[in-house]
Amino acid sequence: MFKKEPALAQPSLSRRRFLSFSGTAMVGLGAISAGLLPAASWAASxxxxxxxxxxxxxARDIYPHDSLDDKYYAQVLQPLARSARNDEQLKAMLTEGVDELDRRARAMKSRPYIELTEEADRVEILRAIEDRPFFQRLKGDLMMGLYNNPELWPTFxxxxxxxxxxxxxxRGYNQIDWL
Known part of the structure; x- marks a missing residue:
């Protein structure tokens, strides 16, 4: 006499799981933007x-500002990595440029570039490649990215x-104390 209603399909994602996943995602995004994750991971993938x-x-050797966190340099390099994702020439320029830095560092000190502890050694290597497109591209992107960042203006x-x-x-012109 009574007809049994068909059971409603259960959603594959419950409200509780959705909130759990979205909370985890927000914590991860917050950690990235706050600089809690390693800044060097900007292009690791x-x-x-x-x-x-x-x-x-x-980047830190080209524009050495000891008071700046790595995250500011990484913020400049992230768009470069995104561009390289779609531009095979740019990707090749970055990987070949890093290979050249390491080759020169190994020839000089038998270690890769990032393991050279003396800034003068790293600067010598950079001076040797400063006219190459790899160096010029990074230098230009860094200059515009660091010095056009209003968050960093008070630092400078x-x-x-x-x-x-x-x-x-x-508004400041008459207060020049460095002349």
Whole structure:
């Protein structure tokens, strides 16, 4: 007499599991953005852990700011890695550039570039390749990425653009103490 209703299909993902997964994802994204995960992992999936650490060391050697965290250098290098994901020439330039740094370092000190402890040795290697496209590309990306970052301007003593505030005449120009 009574007809039994068919059972509703159970969802494959319960509310509890969804909240658990999304919470885990948010913690992971927060750790990446806060710099809690190693900054050198920015390109590890693309060129390998060694190459990404080498590129980060090279970035710090090109623009050495001891007070800056690695995350600021990695923020500049991340778009480069994303571009290289779709550009085989760029990817080849990065991997071949890292290989050349290591070859030169091994010829000089029998160690890879990232294991050279003396900054002068690393700078000597960089000077030898400074006219190559690999070096110029990293140098250009780093210059624009570091010095165009408003978050870092106070670190460098730059107060930002002044034209919209009437210029520098009454906003710092008359306080020059380095001349």
């Amino acid at each position: 693309l060129v390998g852990e060694h190459a990404s650490q080498t590129l980060l060391r090279m 003593g730059y107060g930002g653009s002044a034209w919209e505030k009437g210029g520098y005449l009454y």
